[in-house]
Structure formats: C-alpha cells, structure tokens
Amino acid sequence: GVTQSPTHLIKTRGQQVTLRCSSQSGHNTVSWYQQALGQGPQFIFQYYEEEERQRGNFPDRFSGHQFPNYSSELNVNALLLGDSALYLCASCFGTGGTEAFFGQGTRLTVV
Amino acid sequence: AQTVTQSQPEMSVQEAETVTLSCTYDTSESNYYLFWYKQPPSRQMILVIRQEAYKQQNATENRFSVNFQKAAKSFSLKISDSQLGDTAMYFCAFLSIQGAQKLVFGQGTRLTINP
Numbered sequence: 012g013v014t015q016s017p018t019h020l021i022k023t024r025g026q027q028v029t030l031r032c033s034s035q036s037g038h039n040t041v042s043w044y045q046q047a048l049g050q051g052p053q054f055i056f057q058y059y060e061e062e063e064r065q066r067g068n069f070p071d072r073f074s075g076h077q078f079p080n081y082s083s084e085l086n087v088n089a090l091l092l093g094d095s096a097l098y099l100c101a102s103c104f105g106t107g108g109t110e111a112f113f114g115q116g117t118r119l120t121v122v
Numbered sequence: 123a124q125t126v127t128q129s130q131p132e133m134s135v136q137e138a139e140t141v142t143l144s145c146t147y148d149t150s151e152s153n154y155y156l157f158w159y160k161q162p163p164s165r166q167m168i169l170v171i172r173q174e175a176y177k178q179q180n181a182t183e184n185r186f187s188v189n190f191q192k193a194a195k196s197f198s199l200k201i202s203d204s205q206l207g208d209t210a211m212y213f214c215a216f217l218s219i220q221g222a223q224k225l226v227f228g229q230g231t232r233l234t235i236n237p
Contacts, residue, residue, distance in 0.1 A: 042224065042225075049229075050229060051227030051229050051230050052167075052213075053227070054225065057223060057224065067224065106223045111169075113159075113166055113167035115165050115166040
C-alpha cells in the first residue's frame with residue numbers, strides 16, 4: 012500500500028518541513044492533498060514520471076519531488092500556523108486517477 | 123471550476139438501519155467520475171464506490187449503492203443494514219477526465235452508527 016512518514020510532526024512557525032510518501036508498487040503517479048481540520052482534502056500537486064504535472068492553488072512555499080522509484084516528497088518552507096493540517100498522499104497508475112490509493116497521512120502541527 | 127457540496131455535516135442512525143448521504147456537484151463537463159470515500163479515525167481515505175458519468179446504471183458495492191442523477195447533478199450514497207464499522211467521515215469527490223487530473227472533495231459528512 013501507500014505509506015507516509017512521519018505520522019505526526021510538530022514544527023515551529025518559519026521552519027521548513029519535508030513529508031515523505033512511498034507509493035504502491037507499480038504506481039507511477041503521486042498526488043498530494045492538504046486536509047484542514049473538519050474540511051475535505053484540497054489538491055496541492057501531482058507528479059507523474061518524476062515531473063510535476065498539475066498544481067492546485069497553493070503558494071510556491073509548497074514544493075515537491077518524485078524519485079525514480081516513484082516515491083515522493085512534499086516540502087513546505089516558511090511554515091505558517093495555517094499550514095497545520097493532515098497531509099495525504101495518493102498514488103495511482105497513469106494520470107487517470109480513478110484507482111487512487113491513499114496513505115494514512117501526516118498530521119502536521121505548526122506552533 | 124468544479125465544486126462539490128455535502129449539505130449534511132453530521133448524521134446518526136441505529137445499527138441495521140438504512141442511511142442516505144447527499145452530494146451535489148457543479149460542472150460543465152459531460153463525462154467524469156464521482157466517488158464516495160470513507161475516512162475512519164485511522165485517517166486513511168478508503169474508496170467506497172465509484173460511478174462513471176456516462177454509465178446510466180447506478181453503481182452498487184455490497185451494502186453500498188448510489189443514486190446518480192446526472193441532470194440534477196446529484197450523487198447520493200445509500201448504506202443498507204448499517205454496521206458499527208461504518209462510523210466514519212464520508213466524502214463525495216469529483217474527478218474530471220480532461221484537464222486537471224485531481225480529485226475535488228466535498229466538506230464531508232460525519233456518520234455515526236449507534237448500537
């Protein structure tokens with residue numbers, strides 16, 4: 012399945028954070044979502060074959076990377092209190108996304 | 123841009139009852155996918171059921187079925203013979219087959235099954 016690390020993280024405002032996602036075997040597409048408390052997930056960006064393919068309405072402080080083994084990282088710079096959320100990673104094969112599998116998420120708290 | 127609206131923030135039913143969760147969406151596209159996801163306290167999003175817009179037949183997965191009304195842009199989820207393990211947040215989601223390949227989620231409905 013899809014695994015994310017760490018499961019929980021506490022950072023101070025202004026710091027930088029890196030979240031990691033290991034995609035399901037055979038999946039070459041990874042998408043990242045931000046889920047604020049009590050809200051539905053919001054699309055951050057999608058990586059396909061190591062290239063950023065789509066991006067949601069998030070500032071440049073949010074960046075990512077996909078490695079040759081299709082695992083992915085989400086980096087957030089200059090953390091704000093409003094970045095506190097559950098960050099979800101989803102993987103699928105190809106860019107259709109109809110068979111997306113989600114990880115358990117990383118709970119980020121910015122203090 | 124597509125939007126998804128879930129008008130029921132919370133619902134509660136007794137075990138073994140039938141419950142229906144509502145979802146409406148807005149799009150100008152004619153072909154797309156709709157999903158219901160379940161998010162238990164473990165936080166992992168689990169796919170419950172999927173509907174392709176060009177298929178008129180409503181999707182069914184065991185105790186879960188949908189009522190897809192394309193003209194009304196409505197996509198409700200019916201859970202029959204509800205079980206304690208169905209307690210979770212439920213999210214309706216839209217996926218375009220053109221342009222941005224991203225899931226657009228509703229705000230969610232918190233469903234509680236009482237013993």
